[in-house]
Amino acid sequence: MSKTMLNISGIQVEVTRKNIKNMHLSVKPPNGKVTVSAPIQMTDDAIDRFVRIKIGWVKRQIAKFEMQPRQSKREYVSGETLYVWGKQYYMRVEHSNRNSLILQNNNAILKVREESTVKQRESFVREWYRGLLKAEIARLLPKWEQITELKSAGYRTQYMTTRWGTCNLKTGIIRFNLQLAKKPPECLEYVILHELAHFIERTHNARFVAVMDEYMPMWREIKKTLNSQILDYM
Numbered sequence: 001m002s003k004t005m006l007n008i009s010g011i012q013v014e015v016t017r018k019n020i021k022n023m024h025l026s027v028k029p030p031n032g033k034v035t036v037s038a039p040i041q042m043t044d045d046a047i048d049r050f051v052r053i054k055i056g057w058v059k060r061q062i063a064k065f066e067m068q069p070r071q072s073k074r075e076y077v078s079g080e081t082l083y084v085w086g087k088q089y090y091m092r093v094e095h096s097n098r099n100s101l102i103l104q105n106n107n108a109i110l111k112v113r114e115e116s117t118v119k120q121r122e123s124f125v126r127e128w129y130r131g132l133l134k135a136e137i138a139r140l141l142p143k144w145e146q147i148t149e150l151k152s153a154g155y156r157t158q159y160m161t162t163r164w165g166t167c168n169l170k171t172g173i174i175r176f177n178l179q180l181a182k183k184p185p186e187c188l189e190y191v192i193l194h195e196l197a198h199f200i201e202r203t204h205n206a207r208f209v210a211v212m213d214e215y216m217p218m219w220r221e222i223k224k225t226l227n228s229q230i231l232d233y234m
């Protein structure tokens, strides 16, 4: 595996050559870094041509990341803010031998061991979000399955930085982004319906949109809310 940098149309592209068959281009969060994985034998010229064909898409992806407001890296100290179901809380860190996170008025009181590292605090808060999210999915997924008469084979929760949900049409399992627990509750309902709708239609074509329109006429507004809010570190 070797990494090189290419400047293509004024954009820095990190190229990794490895033992693969096809070229793969991606624009990665959080800053819109452009990377290409390419077969070992591929010349720089061929990579350059490949990226240029898709340059419009690359620029749009970069612009998306630039527009997205992002919170700076968390340290889990007092004064930071925490979003839960769309509401903002101010974090107050206290020391205790038993970890807990309690919401009280506008405060999120995080109790952790004094010597705990940022990583340990982060993983505690992440699991706390997971608990909240799972409880809501357990309530809302059956509700939407009943309304739509579509059935999933179950769900998983996962920390993701670019997607709110995914579904595996082969297994019928839906994956939900843990960060949905930070967004207003209707966003979770929207993602549930969106993923269920994929059981009818794989792509986001007119048929898919018709399903969304039928069950959730306001889905476009909710989608806007979902994507306009801060997608942060947790």
Ligand SMILES: [Zn+2]
Binding pocket: 194, 198, 204
């Ligand atoms: Zn989709």
